[in-house]
Amino acid sequence: MATKILVVAEFRGGKFKKGALECVAEAARRKDELGGGDVVALVIGGDDAKAAAGSLGKHGADRVLTACASWLDYYNGDAYGKAAVAAAKAESAEIVLVAATLDGKDLAPRMAAALDAGYCPDATALSVEGGKLSLTRPLYAGKVYATVALRTPVQIVSLRPNSVPVAASEGADVAASEFDFGFGEGDLKSKVTGVAAKSGDKADLTEAERIVSGGRGLKGPENFVLLEAFADEIGATVGASRAVVDAGWRPHGDQVGQTGKTVSPNLYFAIGISGAIQHLAGMSTSKCIVAVNKDADAPIFKVADYGIVGDLFEVVPRMTEEAKKLKS
C-alpha cells in the first residue's frame, strides 16, 4: 500500500512559512521509501492563502487541498485543528507532517488526539527504515537525543524549522482543489477578536534563520538597542538569556533555553552570555554559533564556532558598522 502523506502547510503574512516548504520537500524526498503514495498539501487560511496554494506543487506536492475562508485568515487552533482532522480523515492520511512552529505545535497535538495517532514533536531529522518512519528528537532541550518510532496506523510529526532543506522550486504549480471541511465560524466555541503586531516582520525565534541573543553582559535593558541595530543589519531576530528575562529586561517569549524556546537557526550570536547549561541546551543545534564575551574562559566558547574575546560595548557597534559597509 502506498503511504499517503498529508502536509499541513502554514501560510502567514502573505506567504508560506519556510517550515511548510521544508515539510513538503521532505515528504516528496521520502515518499518513495514509504511506498510511493501522494504528497497532499493542505492549506488552511484566508483568500490569499487560497490564491497561493497551487505553488506548493513547485516544492513537491502532488496535490493541494484548500480549506479557506475569510474568517480563517488568522490562526485559530480550534478551527484549524478541526479542518485539518477532517482533511486527514477524508484523505485517509497515514503520515501527517507539520512544521514545528508555535502554531504548528498547537495544531499537531490536536490532530493526534482526534485521530488517535502517535505524535513525535519537534523532530530534527526524519529517516525511513524498513518502510517505517524513524525520527530524531532532542529531549531536555538537547541534553539527550532520542530515536523515536511511532506505533500507530496514523502517525504525526512536527518537524523543527531549519532542519531539512527546501526543494529548489523546479516543479510546476498544481491545481488546488477546495476541501469542504464542513463547519462554519458559528460552530466554534472560540473566536480571534484581535491581533496586534509585536515585532514587525521579524521571524519568531523558533524559526528565525539568524538570531542575536543578549545576556547579563548587556548590563541593562536599555542596551539591547545595540543588539537590535546589529540584528536589523543582518535580518536577525533578537533573543535573550534566562537571566535577563528573569530580571524583566526582555519578555518571556524572547527567552532561549531549556525553560524558554529551543531554537535552531543557521547563525546564532551569543552576546554577553556566559553559556549556562540551560541556555546551551536551547541553542546548541544552531548551525553556526558566534560568541562575544569579555571572559575568555566563559563556557559559551566551548560550543561556539567562532568567538571574539572583548567588550561587547565596543565589539557589537563595530559589527553593526562593518555589516553596514558590507551591505552597501
Add this chain to the structure above:
Amino acid sequence: MRVFVCVKPVPDTAARIKVGGDGKTIDPSGVKFILGPYDARTVAKALELKGEDGEVVVVSAGMGGKGESAANKRIKDALALGADRGIFIADEAPENRDPLAVAKALATAIQNEGGHDLVLCGRQAMDDQALAVGPMLATLLDLPCVTDAVSLEVSDGKAVVQRAAEGRVETIEVTLPALITGQRDLADERYPKLKDILKAKKKSVATFDFAWPAPAYEVVSLAPPPDPVAGKIVGEGPDAVPELLKLLQDEAKALTF
C-alpha cells in the same frame, strides 16, 4: 469556578542528564525533580480565578520522574501554593508514557470528577518540551483551547485570552468550559510559607486508577548529544570584527549580504 490544573514533575534545569543503563531512559540518580515554572504559574492563576465557592484541583500522572513519589511531591508543592486537593494518577511505567497516553489519563480522571469550568496546563514541560498534552487533553474533552496565554480573564461564562503568537499577540474569546495553556507571564510566581507547606500535608490527594493504553510512541534509543567542537577565537576586541564577518561569509557560509 472549578478549575483543574495539570502538573508534571520535571528535572531541575541545572540537572546534568545522563542516559541510563537501558539506553532508553535517563538515569534518575542525582536528578532533582521540581514543579515546572509554567505549572507553578498556572496554579497561581487558578487560585486567582476560582472565586469564593470555587475549587482548584491539581492532577498529575506519574510521568517524568521516579513515578509515584515525584508526581505526588509535585502535587504537594501545588497544594502548598494554595490548591485545594489533588488527584494522582497511578502509573507503574511512567518512563514509557507519551503525551497522548498522559492526555487520555488526565481526560479520564477529570471526566470522573463530573464537571469543570476551566482546565489549565503549563505551555510546556521543561523536559520533553512537547507542548502536546494541553491541546490533546482539550481535544479529548471537546473543549475550546488556547495555548501560550499571557493573560486570562473570566466573566459571564466566557474567557478572554491573550495569546503570545509568533510576532503578534492575539486576543481570543472562548466559551467556558475551556482549556488554556499558560506562558509564564500568566501570573506571578507564589512562594509558599512554612505554614502553607504544613497545611498542604493535610490536604487530600486521591489516587485514580487508569488502564494505561499501549504506547503509541516508542523511544528506540537515547544518546548524548554530539560533543561540541570548540571553534576558533577569531581575536580580541573590535578589531577582530572584519575577520569574523569574513569567516562567516566565506568559511561558514552562514552570512550573506
